[in-house]
Amino acid sequence: MPLLVRRAALQAALALPALAARAQGRWPQxxxxxxxxxxxxxxxxxxxxxxxxxxxxxxxxxxxxxxxxxxxxxxxxxxxxxxxxxxxxxxxxxxxxxxxxxxxxxxxxxxxxxxxxxxxxxxFPLMMTVANNQPFGDVRALVAAAKAAPRSIGFGTSDAAISLAGNLFARLAGVEMVEVTYRGAAPMLNDLIAGHLPVGWNSTVAALPHIQAGRLRAFGVTMAERTALLPEVPTLQEAGVPGYEFAxxxxxxxxxxxxxxxxxxxxxxxxxxxxxxxxxxxxxxxxxxxxxxxxxxxxxxxxxxxxxxxxxxxxxxxxxxx
Incomplete structure (x- = not known):
């Protein structure tokens, strides 16, 4: 066997274990x-x-x-x-x-x-969503109702970040509301749609289909700018809560x-x-x-x-x- 051929064969043989090792280590298997x-x-x-x-x-x-x-x-x-x-x-x-x-x-x-x-x-922005059976028509009316009857209005949350969004709103708006915690957004949305829960805090991902279908109302988004998905919905700063911003x-x-x-x-x-x-x-x-x-x-x-x-x-x- 010519020298160059033998050398090529040897290099190929030496490379096989390395190739096999790389193949075995390839993720995911x-x-x-x-x-x-x-x-x-x-x-x-x-x-x-x-x-x-x-x-x-x-x-x-x-x-x-x-x-x-x-x-x-x-x-x-x-x-x-x-x-x-x-x-x-x-x-x-x-x-x-x-x-x-x-x-x-x-x-x-x-x-x-x-x-x-x-x-x-x-x-993504979060948003304040409100059940259709609630009497208040916007954030200012909600804040007025909460001030008139402290701790009479509940708001639903489904995780720690959404909990902070709701509690930050209550603090900056100067109202006392009752937090109702859920194991996930879906059961909270079910209670909102059924009218068992007055207010909920949701991601746009979870709430948008229900808002578009008219099953819920959107009162405000949490970021400093409106979302292009619901351009008619104000930011919470615009709606009357100065300094509110959360993503x-x-x-x-x-x-x-x-x-x-x-x-x-x-x-x-x-x-x-x-x-x-x-x-x-x-x-x-x-x-x-x-x-x-x-x-x-x-x-x-x-x-x-x-x-x-x-x-x-x-x-x-x-x-x-x-």
Whole structure:
């Protein structure tokens, strides 16, 4: 055998184990689960299911959504912290992920320490929604009714971030309202639509279909600018609550110790999924602001949020009003 041929054969033989190792280590080689720590039908669940649909072709693997609700997201969060960091389990959560440590006593985990941060998926405005059977027609009338009869009007919340949105409104509006907590947005929306609950705080993702169908009324959005989805709905600042501004978000994390290469691969798949026209159009149509951040950017955001919530705690804005 000529020398060059023998050398090429030897190089190929030496390369086979490396190629085999890379093939064995390629991720993902089994189905991926996205854990949503809230009940089915809420904004986080709706977003996660649309994302899972886009991730399947991007990853070349089955991607499922698993709901583990309870404790304002804590039950699902704890489940993910106990999972193996092998890339088979990811968490899709809302802004409550960073807020819970400042609102839940004796939390067993830290969002900054006990997770691998994968991506900020989307920001979105929250909105104040009101049942059709309520007598007040706008925010000013609601505030007047709440001042006339303190603690007579309840407002529904489904996670820690939405709880803060509602309590921040009560504090800045100078009213006393009663917080009613739910395990997810879907059961809260059911009570709102049925007229059993006067007021609810929701993501645009969860509430928009019901508002468009006339089953609920939107009194205000929480961000500093109106949403293009409901341009006729004022911001809460415009509606009479000076200084009110609050944004929600969805993000993805994984158990601590996840291989950074897997996090980067998932981040690339997320970008591909959110660029797919059908997925992007569906999520944009329900109010998602699709400007994701990768692992480093998401970590930086979580640190900023942690400092903000510490400041809010010092100012007394994190206590529940109910």
């Amino acid at each position: 089994r189905p991926v689960r996205l854990v949503v720590p809230y009940a089915p039908g809420g904004g986080t669940d709706v977003f996660a299911r649309a994302l899972a649909e886009g991730l399947r072709p991007a990853l070349g693997q089955t991607v499922t959504v698993e709901n583990r609700s309870g404790g304002n997201g804590v039950v699902g969060n704890e489940f993910v912290t106990r999972a193996e960091p092998d890339g088979s389990v990811f968490l899709v959560d809302s802004g409550s992920f960073s807020l819970n440590p400042h609102m839940v006593p004796n939390l067993s985990f830290s969002p900054l320490r006990d997770f691998t941060h994968v991506s900020l998926l989307s920001r 929600g978000w969805y993000g993805m994390a994984a158990p601590a110790g996840l291989d950074p290469a897997i996090a980067e691969t998932m981040w690339s798949a997320i970008q591909a999924a959110l660029q797919e026209p059908g997925i992007r159009g569906r999520l944009a149509a329900i109010g998602a602001d699709l400007k994701p951040l990768g692992p480093a950017g998401f970590t930086a955001l979580l640190r900023e949020e942690d400092a903000r919530w510490q400041q809010f705690r010092r100012e007394g804005l994190l206590g529940r009003s109910g």
